[in-house]
Amino acid sequence: MDQLVEIKSKIQINPSRVGKKYFVKTFGCQMNEHDSERISGMFELDGMSKAISEEYADVLFVNTCTIRENADDKLYGTLGQLKQWKSEKDNRKLLVGGCAAQKDKELVRQKAPWVDVVIGTHNLTNVVDLLNRSEDWGPLTEIIDEIETLPTEAPSIRESEYSAWVTIQIGCNNSCTFCIVPSVRGQEISRRPSDIVNEAKKLVDEGVKEITLLGQNVNSYGRDLKIEGKARPYFSQLLEQLNDIKGLERIRFTSPHPKDFKAETIESVKKLKNVCNQVHVPLQSGSSNILSKMHRGYNKERFIEKVDMIRKIIPDVSLTSDIIVGFPGETEKDFQDTLDVVEYSKFDLVYMFKFSPRPGTLAYDMKDEFISNDVINDRFLRLKDLQTDISEKRYKRFLNTEQKLLIEKTSKKNSEIFTGRIDGGQLTHISKDNISVGDIVNVKIVDTTPFYLKAELL
Numbered sequence: 177m178d179q180l181v182e183i184k185s186k187i188q189i190n191p192s193r194v195g196k197k198y199f200v201k202t203f204g205c206q207m208n209e210h211d212s213e214r215i216s217g218m219f220e221l222d223g224m225s226k227a228i229s230e231e232y233a234d235v236l237f238v239n240t241c242t243i244r245e246n247a248d249d250k251l252y253g254t255l256g257q258l259k260q261w262k263s264e265k266d267n268r269k270l271l272v273g274g275c276a277a278q279k280d281k282e283l284v285r286q287k288a289p290w291v292d293v294v295i296g297t298h299n300l301t302n303v304v305d306l307l308n309r310s311e312d313w314g315p316l317t318e319i320i321d322e323i324e325t326l327p328t329e330a331p332s333i334r335e336s337e338y339s340a341w342v343t344i345q346i347g348c349n350n351s352c353t354f355c356i357v358p359s360v361r362g363q364e365i366s367r368r369p370s371d372i373v374n375e376a377k378k379l380v381d382e383g384v385k386e387i388t389l390l391g392q393n394v395n396s397y398g399r400d401l402k403i404e405g406k407a408r409p410y411f412s413q414l415l416e417q418l419n420d421i422k423g424l425e426r427i428r429f430t431s432p433h434p435k436d437f438k439a440e441t442i443e444s445v446k447k448l449k450n451v452c453n454q455v456h457v458p459l460q461s462g463s464s465n466i467l468s469k470m471h472r473g474y475n476k477e478r479f480i481e482k483v484d485m486i487r488k489i490i491p492d493v494s495l496t497s498d499i500i501v502g503f504p505g506e507t508e509k510d511f512q513d514t515l516d517v518v519e520y521s522k523f524d525l526v527y528m529f530k531f532s533p534r535p536g537t538l539a540y541d542m543k544d545e546f547i548s549n550d551v552i553n554d555r556f557l558r559l560k561d562l563q564t565d566i567s568e569k570r571y572k573r574f575l576n577t578e579q580k581l582l583i584e585k586t587s588k589k590n591s592e593i594f595t596g597r598i599d600g601g602q603l604t605h606i607s608k609d610n611i612s613v614g615d616i617v618n619v620k621i622v623d624t625t626p627f628y629l630k631a632e633l634l
């Protein structure tokens with residue numbers, strides 16, 4: 177059966193909920209945000225409409241994360257506050273899903289018995305069915321260890337009309353010691369290329385101009401697939417197929433793994449007109465010693481070789497990265513190695529995180545080697561200063577250049593200006609005159625800062 181038809185057939189519309197309001201509260205990464213769009217889609221099929229905030233909602237879904245700092249504390253703090261939310265209106269329903277639910281299972285119910293449904297990451301397409309069952313039978317928990325239906329096949333309500341995420345793969349076969357993903361999202365499963373291409377075409381028909389391919393390890397896409405007995409489709413072949421879609425103007429992807437970058441993928445980024453000139457290479461640490469403790473599968477020298485390979489093929493590429501500061505056992509010398517690699521790599525932007533132990537990960541058990549908060553905070557600031565300096569210099573290369581800018585939204589800080597992104601992914605500000613959200617306009621970069629560019633319409 178067609179997957180979408182199968183999902184629709186699972187949704188038994190409950191007349192008592194038609195016209196009610198739902199809200200999805202999302203913590204964490206893009207994968208979670210995308211799952212939330214799917215959950216919204218299923219709630220709308222069920223006859224509900226989106227509330228502007230949880231205050232106006234009858235049904236609230238909390239999509240949890242376990243990766244970021246203090247995520248567990250934040251979750252249980254939030255659930256504590258939501259007990260009050262439930263009591264303020266009759267028959268409100270509270271659902272909890274996402275990585276924390278998958279990891280903690282019954283613990284969520286023990287700590288927050290007022291939650292109506294606890295659902296894991298592998299069975300999201302059952303969400304409406306579970307809501308119905310909880311109406312009849314009371315609170316319930318359904319966590320399964322194997323994926324039933326790729327959640328990406330579910331209908332979705334997107335946050336943007338012009339940009340969309342497309343999941344190409346779920347799960348991860350790696351075992352980074354700081355990460356909970358392999359245990360809560362399972363082994364890698366790639367979607368078939370034809371399904372991905374069809375979804376992208378459908379999105380373009382709906383007005384989407386930019387897609388971001390999502391997966392935990394996108395550049396190992398396809399290694400689990402065998403199509404018609406032939407060799408697996410590599411990520412670069414998928415990019416080629418997507419590049420041919422008429423009307424699809426921009427293709428981005430996140431997150432790749434440095435160890436799996438092949439020259440052919442970078443050649444594709446260079447060659448394919450619609451694939452953006454941006455590559456994310458999550459360093460995590462520049463120290464070979466720490467990288468080994470993280471089980472990252474590369475060392476300092478191998479990472480530098482990857483950066484060299486990428487820059488040799490595309491000298492002006494925008495490189496971005498993720499770094500964790502203060503991993504257990506990180507010495508000053510280890511941290512200095514990180515600063516050296518950052519200095520060498522000349523990233524445009526680095527997403528920095530202070531190490532925070534996540535229960536269920538191997539790093540959580542390295543307690544003997546935890547580093548004091550003072551040391552972590554000091555290193556974090558030093559890294560931030562260095563990267564701000566590098567970003568400031570790097571962004572200057574755009575000054576007086578012409579760029580194509582996709583207008584995304586009104587700036588949060590100034591209602592007179594729009595923000596958007598140029599091809600390399602840099603955040604760019606522009607006056608609202610004569611342009612609208614969703615336009616792709618030719619602009620000139622007239623000023624730069626370490627954090628964003630300023631542009632004028634050409």
Ligand code: SF4
Nearest residue numbers: 348350352355357392
């Ligand atoms: S590659 Fe490592 S950090 Fe990324 S999802 Fe897999 S285990 Fe987690």
